[in-house]
Amino acid sequence: MTPNKINPPNNYRYAVVHLINSSSFHYVQSPTTAGLDPRPRDPLARLRSGDATGHNEALQLLTIGVIWMVHGHYSIPQITPDEIPGTVDLCKFYQNLLHPNFVHAYIYIMAFTITEADAVDTTSKGKDKKIDDNAISRHLSNNATQADHEGQGKAYDVETQRAIQGDAHFHRLSWRRLTVVLIVEAIALGSLSLPAAFATLGMVAGVILCIGVGLVAMYASYILGEVKLRYPEVAHYADIGRLMMGGIGSKLFSIIFASQLILITGSHCLTGTIAFETITGSGVCSLAFGVVSAIILFLLAIPPSFTEAAILGYIDFASIIIAIGITMIATGIQSSSQPGGLGASTWSAWPQKNLTFSEAIVAVNSIVFAYAFAGAQPSFMDEMHTPKDYIKSIWWLGVIEVVIYTITGAVIYAFVGQDVQSPALLSAGSVVSRVAFGVALPVIFISGSINTTVVARFIHGRIYRNSITRYVNTVRGWVSWLAVVGIVTLIAWIIAEAIPFFSELLSISSSLFVSGLSFYLPPVMWYVLLKEGEWYERRNWKTAFFNGSVFIIGIIILVCGTYASIVELIHKFQRHAVNRPFTCQSLA
Numbered sequence: 106m107t108p109n110k111i112n113p114p115n116n117y118r119y120a121v122v123h124l125i126n127s128s129s130f131h132y133v134q135s136p137t138t139a140g141l142d143p144r145p146r147d148p149l150a151r152l153r154s155g156d157a158t159g160h161n162e163a164l165q166l167l168t169i170g171v172i173w174m175v176h177g178h179y180s181i182p183q184i185t186p187d188e189i190p191g192t193v194d195l196c197k198f199y200q201n202l203l204h205p206n207f208v209h210a211y212i213y214i215m216a217f218t219i220t221e222a223d224a225v226d227t228t229s230k231g232k233d234k235k236i237d238d239n240a241i242s243r244h245l246s247n248n249a250t251q252a253d254h255e256g257q258g259k260a261y262d263v264e265t266q267r268a269i270q271g272d273a274h275f276h277r278l279s280w281r282r283l284t285v286v287l288i289v290e291a292i293a294l295g296s297l298s299l300p301a302a303f304a305t306l307g308m309v310a311g312v313i314l315c316i317g318v319g320l321v322a323m324y325a326s327y328i329l330g331e332v333k334l335r336y337p338e339v340a341h342y343a344d345i346g347r348l349m350m351g352g353i354g355s356k357l358f359s360i361i362f363a364s365q366l367i368l369i370t371g372s373h374c375l376t377g378t379i380a381f382e383t384i385t386g387s388g389v390c391s392l393a394f395g396v397v398s399a400i401i402l403f404l405l406a407i408p409p410s411f412t413e414a415a416i417l418g419y420i421d422f423a424s425i426i427i428a429i430g431i432t433m434i435a436t437g438i439q440s441s442s443q444p445g446g447l448g449a450s451t452w453s454a455w456p457q458k459n460l461t462f463s464e465a466i467v468a469v470n471s472i473v474f475a476y477a478f479a480g481a482q483p484s485f486m487d488e489m490h491t492p493k494d495y496i497k498s499i500w501w502l503g504v505i506e507v508v509i510y511t512i513t514g515a516v517i518y519a520f521v522g523q524d525v526q527s528p529a530l531l532s533a534g535s536v537v538s539r540v541a542f543g544v545a546l547p548v549i550f551i552s553g554s555i556n557t558t559v560v561a562r563f564i565h566g567r568i569y570r571n572s573i574t575r576y577v578n579t580v581r582g583w584v585s586w587l588a589v590v591g592i593v594t595l596i597a598w599i600i601a602e603a604i605p606f607f608s609e610l611l612s613i614s615s616s617l618f619v620s621g622l623s624f625y626l627p628p629v630m631w632y633v634l635l636k637e638g639e640w641y642e643r644r645n646w647k648t649a650f651f652n653g654s655v656f657i658i659g660i661i662i663l664v665c666g667t668y669a670s671i672v673e674l675i676h677k678f679q680r681h682a683v684n685r686p687f688t689c690q691s692l693a
Contacts (some may be wrong), residue, residue, distance in 0.1 A: 107287050114386065114533070119580065123276065126662070127318050133578050136325060143333070147505075150489075152477065157423025158199075159375040159636055163597065165570045166219055166232055166267050168576075168602075171207035172371060173574045174620075177215070179219065192345040204266075205680070206286075207581040214482075214533075214691060228340070232289040239300070244299065249516070249548070254326060254691050255434050264573055265466065266308065267573050267576065267578055267579060268512055268573045270576075270578060271573060271576020271577070271578045271582075272576065273576075274322070274410060274481055274576065274578065275409075275410055275488050275576065276412055276488060276489070276490050277410070277412045277488065277489075277490060278412050278415070278485065278489045279415065279489070279490065279491070279494070280486040280489070280494035280495065280497045280498045282411075282412060282415035282418075282487060282493070282514070283415075283485055283486070283494075283495060283498040284498040284501045285288075285415040285419065285422070285617075286411050286414055286485050286498070286555065287478055287481075287482070287485065287498055287499075287502045287688075288418060288420055288421070288422050288502060288505065289414065289415075289417070289418040289551055289552050289555050290478045290485075290552065290555055290556070290559075291475075291476065291478035291502060291506060292422070292425055292427070292475075292506060292509060292548075292560070293373075293548055293549070293552040293553075294376060294423065294428075294528055294545055294548060294549055294552075295471070295474070295475055296425065296429065296475060296509060296510060296511065296513055297429065297511055297526075297527070297528035297529045297530055298471050298527040298529070298533075299311075299315070299427070299471060299472060299475065299513055299529075300514050300517040300518040300525045300529040301468070301525050301526065301527035301529065302469070302471040302472055302514065302522065303452075303514040303518040303525075304452075304457065304467050304470035304518055304525050305455045305456065305457055305460065305464060305465065306456050306465065306466075307454055307455040307457070308452060308453065308454045308455075308515060308518065308519070308664075309452055309454045309455065310455075310456060310471070310633040311514050311515065311518070312511055312514075312515060313470045314473075315472055315507060315510045315511040315514060316473055316507055316511060316649070317412050318473055319476055319477050319506055319507040320503070320507075321476075321501055321624065321655055321658060322476035322477075322478075322479070322506075323499055323500070323502075323503035324627075324651070324655060325479060325623055325624055325627040325628070325655060326478070326479050326482055326503075326623075326627070327496065327499055327500045328628065328630055328631050328635070328652070329342075329479050329482050329483065329630065330482065330486065330492075330495040330496065330499065331631075331635055332345060332483075332634055332635065333482075333486045333487075333490055333492060333631050334495075335492060335634065335635060336348055336634070338490070339483050339487075340484065340563075340566060341480070341483055341484045341485065341487070341488045341559075341562075341563045341566075342358065342479075342480050342482070342483050342484070343355065343358040343359040343361075343362040343563060344358075344443050344478070344483070345483070345630065345634075346506040347357060348361065348607045348633075348634055349629070349630070349633050349634065359563075359567075360623075361478065361618045361622070362560075362563065362622070363563060364614070364618075365480065365557075365559050365614055365615070365618045365619065366480065366481075366556045366557075366559055366560040367593060367596055367600070368558060368597070368600065368610070368614055369404060369553070369555050369556045369611070370553055370554075370556045370560075370597035371597035371598065371600050371607065371611075372607075372608075372611050372680075373397075373398075373402060373549055373550065373552065373553025373554075374395060374398045374399050374402060374597060374601050375557070375601050375607065375608070375692065376398075376549050376551065376553075376597050376614065377394070377398030377401065377402070377509075377546075377549050377550060377553070378391050378394040378395045378398055378547060378692055379395075379692050380394055380542045380543075380545065380653050381394040381397065381398070382394060382691055382692060383538060383539060383542045384539050384542050384543050387684070390689035391688065391689055391690060391691055391692050392602065392687060392688070392689055395598060395601070395602055396598075398550070398598075399594055399595070399597070399598040401550045402550055402554050402557060402594055402597075403554075403555050403591060405417065405550055405551055406554040406555075406557035406558045406561065406594065407586075407587065407590060408558070408595075409558070409561075409562065409565075409577040409586055410488065411484075411488050411555075411558070412488065412553075412598065414558060416557055416627040417551045417554075418551070419422050419578070419670050420547050420551065421547055421548050421551040421552060422546035422548075423547075424544060424545055424546070425545065426509075428530065428541050428542075428544045428545040428548065429509070429513050429540045431530070431532050431533070431537065431540060431544060432517060432530045432532075432537075432541055433516055433517060433520070435511075435533035435534060435537040436521050436529070436532055436533055437516075438519040439453070439521075439533070439534065440520040444683050446516065447519075447520070450520060450521070450522045451522030451523045451524070452517060452518050452519045452521075452522045452523070453523070457523065461666070462669070463669040463672040463673060464669075466665045466666060466668070466669035467612075467663075467669050467670075467673060469662075469666075470612070470615070470616065470662070470666050470669065470670075471527075472514075472614050473620070473624075473662055473666070473689060474619055475506070476496065476506060476622075477615070477619040477622070478623070479622055479627065480619065480622040480623065481502065481555070481556070481559045482495075484559045484562060484563065494693075498575070500531035517529045517532070528547070553561075557590060557593050557594055557597070558590075561589045561590045562584070562591055562664040564589055564593070565577075565589045566586065568585070569582075569585065580634040592689075602686065602687050603686045603687060604686070605683040605684050605685060605686055606669060606674055606677065606678075606683050609670060609673060609674040609677060611669060611673075612666075612673070612674075613670040613674070615666070615670075616666030616667040616670050617662035617667055620659050620662040620666060621658075621659065621663065624655065624658060624659030624662055625655070625656050625658075625659025625660050625662075626659070626664065627630030627652075627655070628653065628655045628656040628659070629656065630650035631652045632649075636649075
């Protein structure tokens with residue numbers, strides 16, 4: 106059936122601004138929150154069937170096409186300017202408008218074509234201006250005078266250009282680069298603690314857990330991605346709290362989300378201190394190395410877009426792979442040179458003797474938290490130009506993690522045996538461990554800085570929710586962004602240096618919060634936000650059962666992990682093994 110035709114509207118400016126402020130342009134669907142037609146989520150299917158009654162959505166698509174052709178900045182396949190005077194085939198428009206090569210060009214072109222609309226209060230000079238749908242509607246109504254447009258249009262145009270360009274800048278992430286930033290978030294120096302976990306649990310349990318937990322983490326991330334697609338207004342994990350529990354949920358999730366990321370940044374600051382001490386072998390005060398680490402973390406967190414962070418991600422990934430490779434080769438050579446060769450290694454397929462419950466849980470947590478990347482996933486997805494492609498990234502990340510973690514844990518444990526240290530590169534000898542730490546410096550700081558960027562984006566976006574300052578493309582935007590990044594880094598450094606039992610505190614918070622962010626909360630999201638119909642219906646019961654199982658696994662991690670971390674903290678106090686605040690004592 107030939108799709109219906111709709112004549113181009115005379116007044117298209119308001120539709121463009123409405124499109125800018127709605128989420129439909131980026132997510133290619135009809136969320137009710139954007140005031141669009143909430144019927145089938147695939148408008149192309151509706152149009153092909155001859156249904157062109159989704160007027161708002163059709164008007165938005167038609168508007169871009171008309172502006173595009175009138176100004177003739179670029180050419181679109183199969184679309185010619187002679188179609189402007191008559192009617193426009195919406196199917197043809199839709200197919201071309203969604204072509205990935207043109208998506209961002211549309212936004213930039215709109216920045217130069219909106220020249221008459223105005224929506225800001227020009228009396229508030231020096232203050233941030235809001236992109237206001239209602240103001241546009243008022244000034245473009247029949248009662249608006251030509252003088253109104255001439256007097257305020259120019260000011261609006263400048264602000265709108267910045268807003269559109271800023272919005273485009275933060276929607277450039279492809280699924281390949283999403284994979285890279287997820288790798289940066291997920292795979293860090295902690296992967297070299299897995300051989301010690303294998304030594305505690307045994308080879309069999311270690312391999313099973315690496316593969317099993319990896320599959321569970323992939324499924325939980327899939328659910329989280331589906332929530333993001335269903336509710337595109339979600340920009341960060343904390344926003345899901347409002348969907349699930351209202352205002353209280355928003356505040357609770359925000360505190361958990363921001364606090365955990367700041368603690369992780371502090372952890373990377375301490376890891377950087379240990380790395381510098383190991384590499385230099387000097388007696389320099391560890392506090393000085395801590396300051397250097399904090400400065401590096403701050404500098405690497407300055408780029409506000411995850412697309413730029415993905416560029417550093419390639420260096421990050423190469424760094425950890427080379428560090429793991431050096432450790433494997435060095436420990437393999439050491440093992441083959443000992444009396445009896447590789448056959449003399451003390452590795453075992455089964456758990457070590459006299460293993461306590463808390464020791465076993467600490468080892469399990471090392472594997473579980475290696476897969477804890479879901480907390481930052483919605484933040485990364487919010488920058489994607491095609492969010493539905495996230496599933497490709499999840500699969501690639503999951504496979505890469507399972508392969509790296511399983512091989513790293515099993516091979517190094519097989520070479521070194523029960524005496525393997527954590528991180529494992531310390532088992533490679535003094536000289537080699539220095540080299541490995543030097544190679545691992547990029548992963549220490551790049552993986553740490555991306556946590557700073559995520560939490561800074563969250564805080565900065567909340568502060569400047571209705572301002573172009575949030576796009577970080579003005580002087581005020583950059584100043585405020587640098588201030589937020591600096592404050593987050595400073596807080597992380599102070600917490601890491603001031604709390605004598607910081608590592609144990611991080612372990613407790615990870616058991617409490619990361620277990621939820623990555624494991625037991627996504628199943629709850631399916632029940633609350635995604636499930637259609639009753640859970641026991643035939644179409645739902647298998648998914649409900651699987652989500653229930655993942656939820657139980659997450660609760661076990663929560664309870665057992667918290668218990669083991671508290672026990673370990675108590676033992677450390679009993680042994681007087683707790684460092685002093687802001688100490689110069691070596692941490693290596």
